[in-house]
Amino acid sequence: MGRPIVVVTGIGIVTSLGEGKEENWGNLTSGMSGVRKISRFPTEGLRTQIAGTVSWSGEGRFFAPEHSLTLARKSASEAIEQAAIGARGSFPGPLFIAVSPAETNWDQRLEIYSATAAGDSTGYERLMKNVEAGDYSKFYSFYQFGSIAEHLADEFGTRGQPISLTTACASGATSVQLGVEAIRRGDTDAALCSGTDGEICEEMVVRFNLLSALSTHNEDPQGASKPFSKARDGFVMAEGSASLVLESYDAAKARGAKILGVVRGTGERADTFHRTRSKPDGSAIIDTMNRSLADAGMSPEEIDYINAHGTSTPENDKMEYLALSAVLGSALDGTPISSNKSMIGHTLSAAGTIEAAISLMTIDAGVIPPTINCIEQDPNILMDVVPNIKRDQTVNAVMSNSFGFGGQNVSLIFSGEPA
Amino acid sequence: MSAELKEVWVTGIGLVSSLGEGLETHWDQLASGHTPVASVDTEELAPYPVHPIVDFDITTQIPKRSDQRQMGQWQHLGTYAAGLALDDAGIAHNEELLAETNMIVAAGGGERDLEVDATIMAAVSQSDNPGVELNNLLNGELRPTLFLAQLSNLMAGNISIVHGVTDSSRTFMGEEMAGVSAVETAVTQIQHDQGNIFLVGGAYIAERVDMAMLMEFGHTLWQGEPGSVWSREDSDGGMIMGSAGAFLILESREHAEARGIKPYARINKVVSDRCNRQAGGARKVADSLLEKLSDQIQPGPLAVLTGCCGVQPQLSEEHGFLDDLSEQGFSPSIRAVTTVLGNTMEAQFPVNVALASLAISKGSFFDPFDNTGAETALSGKPERVLISNWGHWRGESLALVDTPDVPLKEH
Numbered sequence: 057m058g059r060p061i062v063v064v065t066g067i068g069i070v071t072s073l074g075e076g077k078e079e080n081w082g083n084l085t086s087g088m089s090g091v092r093k094i095s096r097f098p099t100e101g102l103r104t105q106i107a108g109t110v111s112w113s114g115e116g117r118f119f120a121p122e123h124s125l126t127l128a129r130k131s132a133s134e135a136i137e138q139a140a141i142g143a144r145g146s147f148p149g150p151l152f153i154a155v156s157p158a159e160t161n162w163d164q165r166l167e168i169y170s171a172t173a174a175g176d177s178t179g180y181e182r183l184m185k186n187v188e189a190g191d192y193s194k195f196y197s198f199y200q201f202g203s204i205a206e207h208l209a210d211e212f213g214t215r216g217q218p219i220s221l222t223t224a225c226a227s228g229a230t231s232v233q234l235g236v237e238a239i240r241r242g243d244t245d246a247a248l249c250s251g252t253d254g255e256i257c258e259e260m261v262v263r264f265n266l267l268s269a270l271s272t273h274n275e276d277p278q279g280a281s282k283p284f285s286k287a288r289d290g291f292v293m294a295e296g297s298a299s300l301v302l303e304s305y306d307a308a309k310a311r312g313a314k315i316l317g318v319v320r321g322t323g324e325r326a327d328t329f330h331r332t333r334s335k336p337d338g339s340a341i342i343d344t345m346n347r348s349l350a351d352a353g354m355s356p357e358e359i360d361y362i363n364a365h366g367t368s369t370p371e372n373d374k375m376e377y378l379a380l381s382a383v384l385g386s387a388l389d390g391t392p393i394s395s396n397k398s399m400i401g402h403t404l405s406a407a408g409t410i411e412a413a414i415s416l417m418t419i420d421a422g423v424i425p426p427t428i429n430c431i432e433q434d435p436n437i438l439m440d441v442v443p444n445i446k447r448d449q450t451v452n453a454v455m456s457n458s459f460g461f462g463g464q465n466v467s468l469i470f471s472g473e474p475a
Numbered sequence: 476m477s478a479e480l481k482e483v484w485v486t487g488i489g490l491v492s493s494l495g496e497g498l499e500t501h502w503d504q505l506a507s508g509h510t511p512v513a514s515v516d517t518e519e520l521a522p523y524p525v526h527p528i529v530d531f532d533i534t535t536q537i538p539k540r541s542d543q544r545q546m547g548q549w550q551h552l553g554t555y556a557a558g559l560a561l562d563d564a565g566i567a568h569n570e571e572l573l574a575e576t577n578m579i580v581a582a583g584g585g586e587r588d589l590e591v592d593a594t595i596m597a598a599v600s601q602s603d604n605p606g607v608e609l610n611n612l613l614n615g616e617l618r619p620t621l622f623l624a625q626l627s628n629l630m631a632g633n634i635s636i637v638h639g640v641t642d643s644s645r646t647f648m649g650e651e652m653a654g655v656s657a658v659e660t661a662v663t664q665i666q667h668d669q670g671n672i673f674l675v676g677g678a679y680i681a682e683r684v685d686m687a688m689l690m691e692f693g694h695t696l697w698q699g700e701p702g703s704v705w706s707r708e709d710s711d712g713g714m715i716m717g718s719a720g721a722f723l724i725l726e727s728r729e730h731a732e733a734r735g736i737k738p739y740a741r742i743n744k745v746v747s748d749r750c751n752r753q754a755g756g757a758r759k760v761a762d763s764l765l766e767k768l769s770d771q772i773q774p775g776p777l778a779v780l781t782g783c784c785g786v787q788p789q790l791s792e793e794h795g796f797l798d799d800l801s802e803q804g805f806s807p808s809i810r811a812v813t814t815v816l817g818n819t820m821e822a823q824f825p826v827n828v829a830l831a832s833l834a835i836s837k838g839s840f841f842d843p844f845d846n847t848g849a850e851t852a853l854s855g856k857p858e859r860v861l862i863s864n865w866g867h868w869r870g871e872s873l874a875l876v877d878t879p880d881v882p883l884k885e886h
Binding site for chain 2: 097100101103155158159162165166170178179180182183184187188192193195196197199200202205206209210216217218219220221222223224227230233237240241242243258259262263265266267324325326327329331332340460461463
């Protein structure tokens with residue numbers, strides 16, 4: 057094949073389980089949960105009161121986009137440091153970053169509302185008058201949809217116009233796809249692919265509750281995310297970020313970089329069925345997985361482990377099993393599958409990147425992180441979900457799945473360094 | 476990687492703006508032999524003028540009530556314009572083609588229920604227990620359908636559901652530059668054989684006060700009399716926002732020829748970069764971008780479309796850059812699209828590509844959009860159109876739309 061091989065030379069991660077690869081890996085393999093009672097805002101009256109938040113360490117009131125930026129900065133720094141690429145503040149490639157669709161949050165909206173320049177006007181008229189009369193330059197630089205990417209580009213000196221993207225819960229995987237495609241085109245030898253999401257707030261909880269998408273097991277936060285379990289009742293929102301430094305194999309070799317893994321293939325197929333549900337026959341996600349295998353030039357038998365999307369919603373886990381059964385056929389019996397979300401929670405825009413990072417760490421360690429909270433597995437999901445306890449097993453190739461509202465489906469395949 | 480680059484054609488356009496719907500409407504208004512008249516609403520968001528979207532009949536592109544109900548106006552507009560583009564390129568309802576059509580949408584925010592926001596702000600600001608009051612009101616007032624509208628990627632999701640576009644689906648964010656990156660990415664993907672057909676575009680509803688607020692955080696909105704963007708150079712500058720939905724079908728030449736579709740124009744190249752906007756920085760970026768196009772442009776008359784938004788000092792910096800094209804042997808005929816349509820944000824670059832393609836396919840350029848003297852008539856036929864598109868906050872770009880050596884789409 058004439059196209060460049062894409063490898064990973066740097067990984068950074070921050071989640072509800074901790075900061076950095078070491079802490080995360082230790083907690084992932086010991087089956088810890090990062091889910092806790094929400095303390096950032098009052099939860100009285102909310103159906104869901106738990107989440108895998110990462111503590112806000114910024115100044116003043118919680119400011120979601122700045123928190124997302126902080127998380128992305130941490131993961132990007134760790135990844136770039138490991139890759140030892142470029143010079144400080146000068147990363148030799150573009151930035152592709154999955155971010156949450158920014159909205160002015162209630163804390164900030166109410167702060168503007170409480171200003172007095174607008175006299176006794178109300179509603180948005182009041183907001184606009186107060187904004188016109190005040191200094192909201194910080195909001196200006198953080199509430200643009202491209203804000204986080206721009207701040208990171210300033211800081212890390214990535215090349216060209218950064219791309220901020222969203223494909224809902226598949227966003228993180230999309231950022232990896234875009235990096236892979238850019239390197240395969242020969243546009244660049246390196247790319248920084250990140251996902252970040254640190255925006256848990258009242259309104260998000262309520263909105264996902266309205267879709268009945270969230271677990272309401274508030275009394276047992278650590279047991280709430282239970283993918284593939286009979287008792288699963290929704291996902292648990294979480295925060296985090298991961299970054300990958302992607303490079304062409306030749307460029308990485310030429311500079312003597314340590315290769316952490318290979319992005320063997322990516323696959324995608326948009327679904328047309330429904331805004332929050334897959335086609336009942338699973339054809340779009342089946343096609344997504346098949347296309348990733350075709351892109352990788354691999355057969356289903358060559359996949360040693362599946363890093364599941366595994367959200368813990370009744371619908372997702374059922375559909376993911378259906379699709380895997382179709383794609384892997386009899387090979388599914390001998391293929392372990394686990395969900396990192398059982399421990400981290402669902403980091404939404406960042407999940408695809410975080411799970412890509414963990415997939416690579418799984419290959420490196422030869423240890424599969426478990427699906428925790430699997431007390432009674434769904435009897436209709438007949439897969440080896442690596443229940444509750446990690447497993448020592450050589451893993452050379454991983455498929456990592458990401459599915460998002462809006463019919464977004466992405467599968468990525470990683471393997472160890474080619475011999 | 477020196478493999479022969481594939482040629483990228485514009486084979487379909489869906490355009491709706493404050494001036495109307497469709498290419499012919501825009502041509503009639505912008506090339507009628509006199510200075511075009513913009514459609515401006517000075518009351519809706521007073522003191523900020525806006526260019527409001529024209530009425531469009533969603534039932535023609537979004538026939539199902541159940542689909543219509545899942546979207547607000549922004550998604551209606553995007554899904555509608557995408558449908559026009561698919562129709563125009565002969566892709567609509569062709570399942571085989573739709574299954575290989577990739578999509579890149581440039582999206583901003585979803586749609587908030589402003590009345591609910593107002594109710595909540597009023598109550599919570601008076602409450603002794605604001606946190607709990609907020610929770611209770613959110614629980615009681617929000618509706619799940621609007622939640623879906625508020626995920627930015629749901630415009631793409633709705634396009635998949637309503638029109639059946641099912642290959643890759645990506646949504647880029649980042650204001651004007653999201654539109655640039657969307658087209659730039661699609662163009663390079665086609666050039667490098669990473670896909671043969673792309674549906675690319677975006678939409679923006681300027682009348683939405685929540686979106687206006689994001690701009691006014693930086694005090695970037697123009698107040699007072701609407702007028703040419705160049706006329707704002709003598710002041711502190713400012714933007715007038717405009718509504719538009721613009722989608723393009725970009726297709727490899729081989730693919731278009733194989734199915735017998737003629738192009739409006741060819742996209743030669745899109746280049747972009749950024750800086751932190753310290754004084755003179757954007758100009759420097761633009762100069763370096765121009766170098767990347769220089770081997771594709773011959774000296775002489777040059778049609779230029781700019782999305783110059785009106786915010787200072789970028790306004791004067793970009794004007795200086797465009798005027799100085801003459802020092803390099805070009806005679807630029809500049810048209811500030813923002814004078815007639817406003818800043819259409821994520822849709823702006825796709826709008827500019829649509830208008831550039833229109834001019835190429837008509838073999839004629841637009842009349843000057845104002846009478847400030849900044850815009851002069853073009854002598855002769857535009858063989859190529861240079862697009863300059865800078866973000867109001869960040870990002871600079873240039874693009875070259877030119878004439879392929881085949882018969883063009885007829886109007």
